[in-house]
Amino acid sequence: xxxxxxxxxxxxxxxxxxxxxxxxxxxxxxxxxxxxxxxxxxxxxxxxxxxxxxxxxxxxxxxxxxxxxxxxxxxxxxxxxxxxxxxxxxxxxxxxxxxxxxxxxxxxxxxxxxxxxxxxxxxxxxxxxxxxxxxxxxxxxxxxxxxxxxxxxxxxxxxxxxxxxxxxxxxxxxxxxxxxxxxxxxxxxxxxxxxxxxxxxxxxxxxxxxxxxxxxxxxxxxxxxxxxxxxxxxxxxxxxxxxxx
Amino acid sequence: xxxxxxxxxxxxxxxxxxxxxxxxxxxxxxxxxxxxxxxxxxxxxxxxxxxxxxxxxxxxxxxxxxxxxxxxxxxxxxxxxxxxxxxxxxxxxxxxxxxxxxxxxxxxxxxxxxxxxxxxxxxxxxxxxxxxxxxxxxxxxxxxxxxxxxxxxxxxxxxxxxxxxxxxxxxxxxxxxxxxxxxxxxxxxxxxxxxxxxxxxxxxxxxxxxxxxxxxxxxxxxxxxxxxxxxxxxxxxxxxxxxxxxxxxxxxxxxxxxxxxxxxxxxxxxxxxxxxxxxxxxxxxxxxxxxxxxxxxxxxxxxxxxxxxxxxxxxxxxxxxxxxxxxxxxxxxxxxxxxxxxxxxxxxxxxxxxxxxxxxxxxxxxxxxxxxxxxxxxxxxxxxxxxxxxxxxxxxxxxxxxxxxxxxxxxxxxxxxxxxxxxxxxxxxxxxxxxxxxxxxxx
Ligand SMILES: Cc1cc2nc3c(=O)[nH]c(=O)nc-3n(C[C@H](O)[C@H](O)[C@H](O)COP(=O)(O)OP(=O)(O)OC[C@H]3O[C@@H](n4cnc5c(N)ncnc54)[C@H](O)[C@@H]3O)c2cc1C
Numbered sequence: 148x149x150x151x152x153x154x155x156x157x158x159x160x161x162x163x164x165x166x167x168x169x170x171x172x173x174x175x176x177x178x179x180x181x182x183x184x185x186x187x188x189x190x191x192x193x194x195x196x197x198x199x200x201x202x203x204x205x206x207x208x209x210x211x212x213x214x215x216x217x218x219x220x221x222x223x224x225x226x227x228x229x230x231x232x233x234x235x236x237x238x239x240x241x242x243x244x245x246x247x248x249x250x251x252x253x254x255x256x257x258x259x260x261x262x263x264x265x266x267x268x269x270x271x272x273x274x275x276x277x278x279x280x281x282x283x284x285x286x287x288x289x290x291x292x293x294x295x296x297x298x299x300x301x302x303x304x305x306x307x308x309x310x311x312x313x314x315x316x317x318x319x320x321x322x323x324x325x326x327x328x329x330x331x332x333x334x335x336x337x338x339x340x341x342x343x344x345x346x347x348x349x350x351x352x353x354x355x356x357x358x359x360x361x362x363x364x365x366x367x368x369x370x371x372x373x374x375x376x377x378x379x380x381x382x383x384x385x386x387x388x389x390x391x392x
Numbered sequence: 393x394x395x396x397x398x399x400x401x402x403x404x405x406x407x408x409x410x411x412x413x414x415x416x417x418x419x420x421x422x423x424x425x426x427x428x429x430x431x432x433x434x435x436x437x438x439x440x441x442x443x444x445x446x447x448x449x450x451x452x453x454x455x456x457x458x459x460x461x462x463x464x465x466x467x468x469x470x471x472x473x474x475x476x477x478x479x480x481x482x483x484x485x486x487x488x489x490x491x492x493x494x495x496x497x498x499x500x501x502x503x504x505x506x507x508x509x510x511x512x513x514x515x516x517x518x519x520x521x522x523x524x525x526x527x528x529x530x531x532x533x534x535x536x537x538x539x540x541x542x543x544x545x546x547x548x549x550x551x552x553x554x555x556x557x558x559x560x561x562x563x564x565x566x567x568x569x570x571x572x573x574x575x576x577x578x579x580x581x582x583x584x585x586x587x588x589x590x591x592x593x594x595x596x597x598x599x600x601x602x603x604x605x606x607x608x609x610x611x612x613x614x615x616x617x618x619x620x621x622x623x624x625x626x627x628x629x630x631x632x633x634x635x636x637x638x639x640x641x642x643x644x645x646x647x648x649x650x651x652x653x654x655x656x657x658x659x660x661x662x663x664x665x666x667x668x669x670x671x672x673x674x675x676x677x678x679x680x681x682x683x684x685x686x687x688x689x690x691x692x693x694x695x696x697x698x699x700x701x702x703x704x705x706x707x708x709x710x711x712x713x714x715x716x717x718x719x720x721x722x723x724x725x726x727x728x729x730x731x732x733x734x735x736x737x738x739x740x741x742x743x744x745x746x747x748x749x750x751x752x753x754x755x756x757x758x759x760x761x762x763x764x765x766x767x768x769x770x771x772x773x774x775x776x777x778x779x780x781x782x783x784x785x786x787x788x789x790x791x792x793x794x795x796x797x798x799x800x801x802x803x804x805x806x807x808x809x810x811x812x813x814x815x816x817x818x819x820x821x822x823x824x825x826x827x828x829x830x831x832x833x834x835x
Contacts (some may be wrong), residue, residue, distance in 0.1 A: 159417075183420050191458035194471075195483060334417045334455070 155234025409446025434504030554744025
């Protein structure tokens with residue numbers, strides 16, 4: 148039995164991943180923003196075999212509640228083996244371009260809140276000297292593109308933060324997994340046309356679950372994104388800046 | 393609103409008209425303002441147009457796939473409407489519980505199973521799916537939510553079971569699972585060569601066998617009736633049966649033409665009939681209940697033109713004659729059905745106003761779409777069914793005329809008052825057009 152904390156537990160990717168922990172009878176503590184949905188996710192996981200240690204409603208932007216919620220989770224679980232951080236929003240790039248306030252707010256939700264959570268979380272876990280932190284970033288972190296660089300920039304900040312955190316926590320015996328999903332068919336992406344590159348949350352969840360259990364550092368999900376992003380990163384800037392990506 | 397090219401029915405090519413789609417993910421969501429007419433969409437395992445809504449908006453329910461509660465004492469499961477029967481079996485068979493009723497595929501949602509009030513091989517013991525539904529919540533387009541059970545909103549309960557998705561969206565339901573000892577089935581197979589013989593086997597098996605069903609060879613009925621195989625089975629006690637492997641090949645794309653030429657179907661049918669098989673066997677429940685699930689996308693074998701399923705039920709006193717005649721007509725037309733299925737239903741009163749399964753014998757075929765000749769044959773079968781006082785199954789239908797539907801489902805006028813005014817399906821448009829020529833014109 149593992150003791151698993153999930154932040155952003157009602158995101159489609161987190162929910163699908165949580166089901167895989169539930170199948171193993173793991174003990175879960177769930178955190179999400181909306182009460183009724185958090186309860187729906189918790190009930191489902193309980194019937195699927197999870198032991199629900201607790202649920203807590205949290206808007207991740209309430210930074211001063213982070214410490215209390217994390218301590219509550221650690222207490223309810225009896226220690227944290229795995230912490231999966233999966234909350235996020237998908238900003239409307241066009242609207243962000245027209246509003247500095249909105250842009251900052253999106254960076255707040257997708258980067259600042261995560262960085263704050265990770266700071267407190269790593270403190271807890273470093274003290275225990277064991278466990279794994281897994282964070283969902285995005286392939287969008289790999290290179291800024293005109294179509295979604297607000298989101299990409301936020302994810303890149305988290306991504307780089309994780310890189311450093313991994314180095315620091317390595318000595319303490321705590322692992323850090325960076326998860327970079329590509330296009331996933333979830334409520335967050337409901338408005339998009341779905342093509343060949345899209346995957347289902349269940350598929351993505353399997354790889355995330357596997358990567359967490361096997362202590363991977365950085366994973367693209369599905370894995371073919373590693374090669375797509377490699378090609379995109381290798382593109383000369385001169386060419387890239389004129390492209391419509 | 394998302395794209396919709398993935399929303400089809402099981403037997404037909406893409407919907408004739410463009411349809412929008414929205415997905416529900418949480419029980420606290422509402423239907424979008426405007427954008428109707430709406431229609432709930434489960435997993436698209438209906439064969440015809442009862443899950444299609446040209447010009448309207450499908451409400452995709454696969455995102456509502458959560459369990460809500462399970463009582464390990466009584467077996468009562470509450471779950472969201474988009475949960476697949478395969479999810480339920482996957483979770484609860486290892487704990488010793490089984491679905492009270494299951495259709496021939498586990499790839500259907502709980503909501504879809506209620507809306508078509510599906511039946512299984514145990515109808516003679518257990519009735520249809522709706523008989524095991526305790527309660528559900530219905531979301532209407534005006535935003536209201538109705539808790540329905542035989543005691544609360546009982547008329548909505550009766551209208552929605554078998555209600556073809558037209559009374560609103562079922563958000564969750566409570567069903568009673570039943571105890572089993574393990575995943576194994578004890579199965580027996582017997583040959584027969586006449587309809588009367590089949591009916592006799594059904595009668596003789598009624599009390600001792602929970603599950604009964606027969607396959608018939610629709611190309612070569614033989615003198616005086618129908619040759620086929622009668623299967624009967626029970627859940628086995630204490631036996632262990634190996635689960636079939638999970639990875640299965642399927643057709644990744646739809647070929648332009650049917651891969652099932654008449655000759656091949658003929659050979660297949662003969663092989664099924666002649667193949668030496670053990671009379672008694674212990675089998676895992678999956679191949680017993682879901683032989684077709686072993687080949688994902690088998691529907692694509694029929695090519696881009698698709699195919700028609702035809703399923704009717706004939707009252708028992710007429711069954712021998714009418715079934716015999718239908719089989720003879722089908723054989724003569726040589727339209728070729730891959731596997732034809734025959735089963736005697738039990739006598740329980742149907743739980744839904746528009747439920748298909750009712751006392752009598754049911755017969756199902758599939759026919760590659762060869763255009764006019766296929767439609768003409770199906771019209772003939774409608775007439776035989778109607779004359780015998782029977783009914784055609786909407787879940788399988790894409791072409792019956794309004795008059796045939798009306799005669800098989802006299803409660804439809806009462807039902808119409810309970811239909812959500814903002815809900816509609818291609819099926820309903822067709823069978824309530826009042827214009828019996830409509831079907832022919834569309835064909
Ligand atoms: C291989 C195979 C074998 C089959 N065997 C049998 C059998 O043995 N017996 C039998 O009875 N049927 C059988 N069927 C038919 C199948 O069981 C039904 O068509 C079933 O209703 C399909 O469920 P679905 O979830 O795919 O729903 P869909 O086909 O998507 O929709 C079916 C109907 O349900 C409505 N609906 C779906 N979800 C909801 C909801 N949440 N609220 C309200 N309405 C809803 C839709 O509007 C539509 O009218 C078989 C089908 C296949 C492909």
